[in-house]
Amino acid sequence: MQKMVEVSMPEDRLHTILTPVNKDLNKIETITNGVGSGVQVPLSSMLEYSLGGGKRLRSALVVLTGSLYKVQKRKLHILAAAVEVLHSATLIHDDLVDNSLLRRGHKTLNALWPPGATVLAGDYLLARSVSLIAELENPDILGVFAEALYTMSAAEITYHYSRQNKKTRDVYFRSIDAKTASLFSAAAHMVGLLAGSTKTDIASLSMFGREFGIAYQIVDDVLDYVGTESQLGKPAGSDMVDGVITLPAICYLERHPDDKSIDRIISGKMDRRELSTFLTMVRESGAIQDALEEARAHTRKCKGVLAKLPAGRPRQSLMDLLDYIVERTH
């Protein structure tokens, strides 16, 4: 009998990790899609277009952390849907702010609609995410949710519109912490509140979410340097086109402190050809490995925190999810 060679791709592994919670994810998706029901055109088509797709990672994180405790499933699903809807709202506004035209292989809302319609569609989703939180009837959860949102908006303004030195690790980490990690952290924090966990557990959940989000975002930023267009759903180097300096470029600069390329990126003066040359230089410099090592340091820290939380199958799935996020290719 011939033995089959098993090649496990990261995306197959994600599928395997999420299989036990697939039913939950589908129920969450039903709630999420429901926020677009009963509205008129053109908002209905804008929402249909925005709410689909995505890896449902935030939902998975809510369901899996919730499964560490005894939490009413329906409430867990509503919380996850609120997080996903808020995430969609912020993506819509961020794409407008960054003038990004492609996401996940599709045109962004702002590529298809006037800026005004895009702003209002984001506001609508933002309000619907608040409505979902209202259903949980827990003011503490609402407080955490609102704080995550205003932290995100304030940090985006500081990042894009103040004279910070974008070439430093410090500014980069503060930016991804606010932009991405704060919502992951808030999501896990809210699960703890919903579960009525101890203060210690809530602090751990919150830190777990934060480290998870940081590692996830670093890898996202690495993929923008090493991914192919079909993997990314947009051309490699898109962040640089938007003038956003991420960890691979910062690591490159640490290895080549005299290179002035990054200043040209920030000033928007770099053309397509130079950009492509710079991508190659970063890829060949060891900066990608530096950045991935940083991501792994965060997943290790994250696993350490997770080890203090209740053991069992869901905890193992979260451990596996942490491995997946640094191995993924898109």
Place this chain on the structure above:
Amino acid sequence: MQKMVEVSMPEDRLHTILTPVNKDLNKIETITNGVGSGVQVPLSSMLEYSLGGGKRLRSALVVLTGSLYKVQKRKLHILAAAVEVLHSATLIHDDLVDNSLLRRGHKTLNALWPPGATVLAGDYLLARSVSLIAELENPDILGVFAEALYTMSAAEITYHYSRQNKKTRDVYFRSIDAKTASLFSAAAHMVGLLAGSTKTDIASLSMFGREFGIAYQIVDDVLDYVGTESQLGKPAGSDMVDGVITLPAICYLERHPDDKSIDRIISGKMDRRELSTFLTMVRESGAIQDALEEARAHTRKCKGVLAKLPAGRPRQSLMDLLDYIVERTH
């Protein structure tokens, strides 16, 4: 002894009406301004710029309706601040959507900052308004608040980006109901919830707020036709420049059904001179009186509803406020 001739201007009357609640209004303003503390530049300057000014009518409405009942003052102030902050957030986004460059005699945020910064500043205030609501620890209030917000966003999209016939009263009233009256209605509704009022009283409060808001918006739209630039803080006819058709134009069309001017406004083809001619035609047609009569019909209905609510000094102030809103000149 010579007798002084008393000439009471509407704005003096507003001052008199609000005198009993001035302390409350100042406390609310302190909370409102507080949402801008602790943030970095440039957001801090954007907020300082956006949070000042305004008639504080929404605050007055919350305090006065709250004074019909026994409500904890601190909670009433937080609720009023949440409503004012949400209102500021929606103004910021609306000015961007309408591309309005002047409001209350000052440049709008979008006239001074890139669209992205304007979007994010609105989001920040939106989130802070939700945080204020969270302090009230009342999920029902949150539900009403969130619904007001998503109703507003959805209606703005429908108004601006769908093929509705903007020349009808029906579309106009649906638009101002969602754009303005829904927040006044939600504000009074939330006061009822905070006060633990009866269902009947809450329904009355909600209807009171709605009729108040409709009358207020009609007069706002009339003032855009009859006000001077110094009264309005922007040139007369600004709505038309934005392609927004309001009640005076609709009343004019009812008197002159064959006039095609409004189609030219909607298509954006009308130049400054034609616009000025059209303004004069509307002013001289009796349409202004028609529109004001409609506003008065709503304040009468509003007074009828108010008469069912607890009697006393605050109720009288609300009656006076209703007279003021149709007499005001800016």
